[in-house]
Amino acid sequence: MFVNNVVLGEALLSAFKQLFIHPLRTLLTISGIAIGIAALIAMMGIGEGTRQKVIDDMERIGGTGVISVELRGGAMNDQDRDNIQKDKLTREDMTLLSQASSLIMSISPVIHVPGMVFFADLRFEGQVYGTNQFYGEIRDWQVERGRFLTRVDLDYASNICVIGSEVRHNLFADQDPIGKKIHFRNDEFTVVGLMVERNFEAGRWLNKLILLPVDTVEKRITGQTNYTQILVKADKMASVSIVRDQIEKAIQSRHVNPDSIVIHSQVEVINSLERASMLMRFSFGSITLIVLVVGGIGIMNLMLVSVTERTREVGIHKAVGAKNIDIFLLFLFEAMSLSLLGGILGIVSGIQGGRFLSFAIATYLDNQVACIISNKAIMLAVFFSVFIGVVFGLYPAMKAANIDPSKALSYE
Amino acid sequence: MNKSAVIELDNICYTYGGGKQVFALQNISLSIGSGEFVAISGPSGSGKSTLMHILGCMLTPTSGGYCLLAEEVAGRTASQMAQIRNSTIGFVFQNFNLLPRASALKNVELPLIYAGIAGRKRKARALDVLTRVGLAARVSHHPNELSGGEKQRVAIARAIVSKPKILLADEPTGNLDRATGKAIIAMLKELAADGMTIIYVSHDLEMVAEATRSIHIVDSRVVGG
Numbered sequence A: 001m002f003v004n005n006v007v008l009g010e011a012l013l014s015a016f017k018q019l020f021i022h023p024l025r026t027l028l029t030i031s032g033i034a035i036g037i038a039a040l041i042a043m044m045g046i047g048e049g050t051r052q053k054v055i056d057d058m059e060r061i062g063g064t065g066v067i068s069v070e071l072r073g074g075a076m077n078d079q080d081r082d083n084i085q086k087d088k089l090t091r092e093d094m095t096l097l098s099q100a101s102s103l104i105m106s107i108s109p110v111i112h113v114p115g116m117v118f119f120a121d122l123r124f125e126g127q128v129y130g131t132n133q134f135y136g137e138i139r140d141w142q143v144e145r146g147r148f149l150t151r152v153d154l155d156y157a158s159n160i161c162v163i164g165s166e167v168r169h170n171l172f173a174d175q176d177p178i179g180k181k182i183h184f185r186n187d188e189f190t191v192v193g194l195m196v197e198r199n200f201e202a203g204r205w206l207n208k209l210i211l212l213p214v215d216t217v218e219k220r221i222t223g224q225t226n227y228t229q230i231l232v233k234a235d236k237m238a239s240v241s242i243v244r245d246q247i248e249k250a251i252q253s254r255h256v257n258p259d260s261i262v263i264h265s266q267v268e269v270i271n272s273l274e275r276a277s278m279l280m281r282f283s284f285g286s287i288t289l290i291v292l293v294v295g296g297i298g299i300m301n302l303m304l305v306s307v308t309e310r311t312r313e314v315g316i317h318k319a320v321g322a323k324n325i326d327i328f329l330l331f332l333f334e335a336m337s338l339s340l341l342g343g344i345l346g347i348v349s350g351i352q353g354g355r356f357l358s359f360a361i362a363t364y365l366d367n368q369v370a371c372i373i374s375n376k377a378i379m380l381a382v383f384f385s386v387f388i389g390v391v392f393g394l395y396p397a398m399k400a401a402n403i404d405p406s407k408a409l410s411y412e
Numbered sequence B: 001m002n003k004s005a006v007i008e009l010d011n012i013c014y015t016y017g018g019g020k021q022v023f024a025l026q027n028i029s030l031s032i033g034s035g036e037f038v039a040i041s042g043p044s045g046s047g048k049s050t051l052m053h054i055l056g057c058m059l060t061p062t063s064g065g066y067c068l069l070a071e072e073v074a075g076r077t078a079s080q081m082a083q084i085r086n087s088t089i090g091f092v093f094q095n096f097n098l099l100p101r102a103s104a105l106k107n108v109e110l111p112l113i114y115a116g117i118a119g120r121k122r123k124a125r126a127l128d129v130l131t132r133v134g135l136a137a138r139v140s141h142h143p144n145e146l147s148g149g150e151k152q153r154v155a156i157a158r159a160i161v162s163k164p165k166i167l168l169a170d171e172p173t174g175n176l177d178r179a180t181g182k183a184i185i186a187m188l189k190e191l192a193a194d195g196m197t198i199i200y201v202s203h204d205l206e207m208v209a210e211a212t213r214s215i216h217i218v219d220s221r222v223v224g225g
Ligand SMILES: Nc1ncnc2c1ncn2[C@@H]1O[C@H](COP(=O)(O)OP(=O)(O)OP(=O)(O)O)[C@@H](O)[C@H]1O
Pocket: A407, A410, B016, B017, B022, B023, B024, B042, B043, B044, B045, B046, B047, B048, B049, B050, B051
C-alpha cells in the first residue's frame, strides 16, 4: 500500500499536536515509559561506571599487564594429586619463562610463607612473600621510605625485609620502621624499606605484605625451591595475550602434567568482569522491560480511549478520502510520539538520576563511581521507547483504521 | 443504460445487520444524469440517509448494482472507495461534521491533504473556495466561532474543494433557519449551474421545490420522481 508524503507529514504533525491537547493526560500516560527508561539509563550509567572503576583500579595496581603462573591447588584424583605434589615451579621454570618471549618486561618468583610476624610484644598476621627485586615494578608499587629488595640481597640471602603500610601501623605505630628488626619463624629480619600505602579497594591487600628476598626464604625457611607463583609482566597491555600463549607453550614442554599449572592473566579477569556486568545488565534489563511493558499498557489504554473519543473525527477524515492505512498511521504515530516523549523524559531524568546516584555513592559509601552514559545507552533507550509505542499502538491503530465512516458519522 | 447518467442504481437493497435486521432500502433503481439538481424527500426513517451514504460510497449495498460515472462500484477495495470519496464525490452533512479543533481553512484543506496536495497550493485552493462561499473573512475561525449557516458554508467549501463531479447533501438545511437554509440551497443551485451534479435531501417542500427533479422515498422504496 502506498501513502503519500503529504499525508505522512500531516499525520506526524497531528500526532505531535495531539500530545498537547490534554497535557496532564499525556504526562500521566508517559510516566510509566519515562520511569522505565530512566531506570534503564541510570542503571546502565552506574553499571558502566563501576566496570570502568574496577578496570581503572586494576590498571593502577599494575595488574592488567601481569600474567601469573601457578600450581593448581586441588586435583581430581589421587593419581593427579601425586603428580602435582611432585610438580614444582623451580629456577628452571624461571629461566624457561624468561626466555619464552621477547615481549616480557620483567619476571618475578613468589613464595608464600604462612606465619605471624612479631616486633617487641606486638604481633601481626600478615603475608610473608619471598620474591625478587622486580616485584615492586610488576605491582607498580613504589617505596615510600628506605629501599626495595636488590640483587645483592638475593645473592647474599640477607635477613632483610620490606613492609607494607599496614604492617608498619600494627607493629611500629608512628615510629620509623627502618632499621628495626622483626621476628619471623625464629629468625630476625631488618626492615630496609617501607612501601607506599595502597588506598583503592583492589590494591589494599598489598599493605599487609612483608617481602623477603626469595633466596633468604629458600635457604633459611623452606629449605627448597618451590615457587608459589611466577609473575610475568608483559611490556604492554596489548602483548599480554601473546606472551601468555608463549608462556603456556614453554610450560607445557617442561611439565609432565600440563594441567598441574594454571596461568592467570588480568585479561581473563577483565573478561569475567565483562561477563558479570553483562549479567547485571541483563537482570536490570529484565526489570526495566517489565516497567516498560506496564508503561506500554498505559499507552495502549489511552490510545483506545482516544480512538473511541475520536470516532466521529475518523469518520470525517474517511468521508473526505482518508484510507485505512492513513488513519492507521495517524494513530500509530500518536502512540509512537507518546512513547518517544516518555523515552526522552526518561533519558533526561535517567541521566540526572544516575548523576545523583553517583553523588550519593560518593557521599554515603565513600566510593567514587562515575555515571557513564554512552551513546549506545541513549540509542537503546530511544529504540526501546519507540518500539514500545509501535507494539502497544498497533491494536488501537488497527481499531481506528477499521472504523466505518457511515456508522461513525451517524453517531449523535 | 442512460448514456449521460453519472449515477445508475439497479435494484439496490440495503439491510442493516445486527440483532434485528432493518431493510432500510428495497429495490431502488434510479438514474441521475450529469448536471441534474435533484431533491430527495420522504418521511423520517424512510431510508434517505442510507441511500445518500450508498451514493457517497460510504456504505456498500447489500445487493444490486451501482454504476458511478459508468463504472461499477461493487467489488471496489476500501482504498478505492476512499479515492472516490476524495475526488469524485463531495458530501455535506446535516450536522456539518467539521473538525472542531481545526480552523475553517484547515477543515477545507482536509480533502486536499488526502489528495496529496501540499503547502501553498493547498492553502490557496482552500482560500479560493472559502471566498467563493463568502467566508473570506472567517478562514481562521474555528467551528465553535461560526454560526450554523457559516458552518454549513464551510462544509460546502470542503465538499467542493477537490472539484468533484457530484455533490451529495444530506439535509443541509436541517439545522438552519428558513432564510439561511434558502441561501444554502441557492448556493447549491449556483454550483449546479456550473455543471456539478447535485443531490440533496430535504423534507421542506419549499426547499424541494427549488430542485429541477425530486425523488420521493417512502418505506425504503422510491414512490415518485
Ligand atoms: N446503523 C444502523 N443500524 C440499524 N438500523 C439503522 C442504522 N441506521 C439507520 N437504521 C435504520 O434504517 C432506517 C433508515 O434510516 P435512515 O437514517 O436512512 O432514514 P432517513 O430517511 O435518513 O431518516 P431521517 O429523515 O430521520 O434522517 C431507519 O429505520 C433506521 O432506524
